[in-house]
Amino acid sequence: MIVNTSETRVGKILGFSLVLAALVSCGGRSGRHGAGVTAGSGGSAGTGATGGNGGDDMPGAPPTTDFCEDNGFCWANPLPTGEHLHSVRGCGPTAVWAVGGGIALRNDGAGWAALELPSEGIYDFWCDADDDVWLVGSEGMVLHWNGTDWTTDSIPDEPAVENVWGSGPDDVWAVGRALYRYDGASWTKVDLGSAAWPTEVYGRVWGSGPNDVWLTSIGRMLHFDGVSWSATELMSNYTFTDLSGTGPDDVWAIAPFTILHFDGTAWSPVSTGISNFRPHGVWSIGVDDVWVVGEDGRVLHFDGAAWAEVQSGTARILNGVWGRAADDVWAVGMAGTILHLTGDDVASDTEGTTETLRGIWGSAADDVWAVGDHATIVRYDGATWSSIESEVSDVYALRDVYGLAPDDVWAVGDVGTAAHWDGTLWSVHFAGTDESLEAVWASGPDDAWAVGLSGSMAHWDGSAWSPVASGTPEHLYGIWGSAPDDVWAAGFRTTVLHFDGSIWSEVAVSLPDPSEDRFMDVWGSGEDVWFLGGSGGVHHFDGGSWLWEPAEDSYTSSLWGRGANDRWIVGSYGLIRHDDGSGWETFDDGSLTTYNDVWGSEQGEVWVVGEYGAIQLLSP
Secondary structure, three states: OOOOOOOEEOOOOOOOEEEOHHHHOOOOOOOOOOOOOOOOOOOOOOEEEOOOOOOOOOOOOOOEEOOEOOOOOEEEEOEOOOOOOOEEEEOOOOOEEEEEOOEEEEEOOOOEEEEOOOOOOEEEEEEEEOOEEEEEEEOOEEEEEOOOOEEEEEOOOOOEOOEEEEEEOOEEEEEOOOEEEEOOOOEEEOOOHHHOOOOOOEEEEEEEEOOEEEEEEOOEEEEEOOOOEEEEEOOOOOOOOEEEEEEOOEEEEEEOOEEEEEOOOOEEEOOOOOOOOOEEEEEEEEOOEEEEEEHHHOEEEEOOOOEEEEOOOOOOOEEEEEEEEOOEEEEEEHHHOEEEEOOOOEEEOOEOOOOOEEEEEEEEOOEEEEEEHHHEEEEEOOOEEEEOOOOOOOOOOEEEEEEEEOOEEEEEEHHHEEEEEOOOOEEEEEOOOOOOEEEEEEEEOOEEEEEEHHHOEEEEOOOOEEEOOOOOOOOEEEEEEEEOOEEEEEEEOOEEEEEOOOOEEEOOOOOOOOOOOEEEEEEEEOOEEEEEEOOOOEEEEOOOOEEEEOOOOOOEEEEEEEEOOEEEEEEOOOOEEEEOOOOEEEOOOOOOOOEEEEEEOOOOOEEEEEHHHOEEEEOO
């Protein structure tokens, strides 16, 4: 099935409604790459990876799949993806492709679709037409779409191929630890001659034709004139991120805080007159039509006489840019950002909030809440996610959410903010502290607890919040209880507190891992309580002794479960782990997204939320 997104105007992104019926059809575990695609067995030009054109795809278009990761989690927000996108390019008169985070997207004019690929770990792509597309990536991988099938190849002894460009179907160049060239039949390593240094690191390749090719290195630019290679020494600290041009005397290069131009004779830095701009990508349509994108969502345009800044409507880092004309320019970047610049207008093809989400909880599979930065509150009703208004100041972040019923939900956050949903609206309360509240838990309508920074703690008695002395100055990051007289809190310096219904007291912790310096969360089932270590380990208290469940080093954020044999951990760099009773298994999809919280329904769904509005669903 193709999941399409329609253009939404920048500035309306925060008011959104995302249809998830198609996402649920992922089946929970089909992944980004369908089982119907079988990779070839190698060979110089690759062996056919049968894909066909299936479904409603246009003739010659690659097969598509749901917007799901290889681990079975499907993107619910933002759409079409929350993965970081690195490059974008038009492939033919109408199709536009974008690549990043191991995912490849294609827009045929009707909307974006995720492509079903025979391999994972995609880094970059280049295309001559919609039926001549090259993708490169990890472990020397090279994929080619010929309009009918994917072919799979690899460049031996290359841990990663990170950049690719071509002048035509029989002249394609790829960059790994060395430079390689495809002549229509096979890939060969390029001999750079005396221009190369023995330990040189290469970055980007681009040219105006087979006899005019540029290759970047750190602080150097190498050039091929059709006969031999030569090198130009630039500044030693230049690490180039992009190359583009229109001909031998019009080449542009991007380095940190620097734009360089080659006029056919020499490379020289370009002064835009615009301060504090850190560029990432460049595309030259003509000598009087050059586009540069970079950090903070900034876009610069050169009309041949002067540079001007174009308001993009986003603050996300933009990594890549490409255009057919001045009124048809595409830019992509972090958190799945896709922008289309059409003259005087900028449209976003990214649907849904891109605010960082920090907490998630639900009363059922069709009643799920997520909260985050700038007072963001979104709700899932079983079919769509919708933004919900509240009176919480949008300068505050909401950091956790917990409830007892569809009409009894608490969210807590910055400066002692506590907000309550009664089934109709969110009301704002003050918890009696100026500290940030990091976590909330409740046992009933008249018994809720919140904990936060500097040992802050507050209690709700059914009518008002009151500050409570926790007895510790340490930051508290998590709270959970099995009953009103059995509540646990955990935080910095492996602080553990317990409430017996009368007083809070500190619990002595015996840690098998002496390197552990903090607990990020706490969750339990009956008498068993688990504390999530900041470096990945889980510490289990069974009521009498401490046990350690070791895990590989990682930055963790949250722990949740349905029982002792169904527990989940999320964290930085796409970390998702699950323990079904036989040990912790890592769900590795190559994502760099930081996940902040996890929750699941009794019906079997598992939701994770994180930075840049990330919401992903694993269906049962």
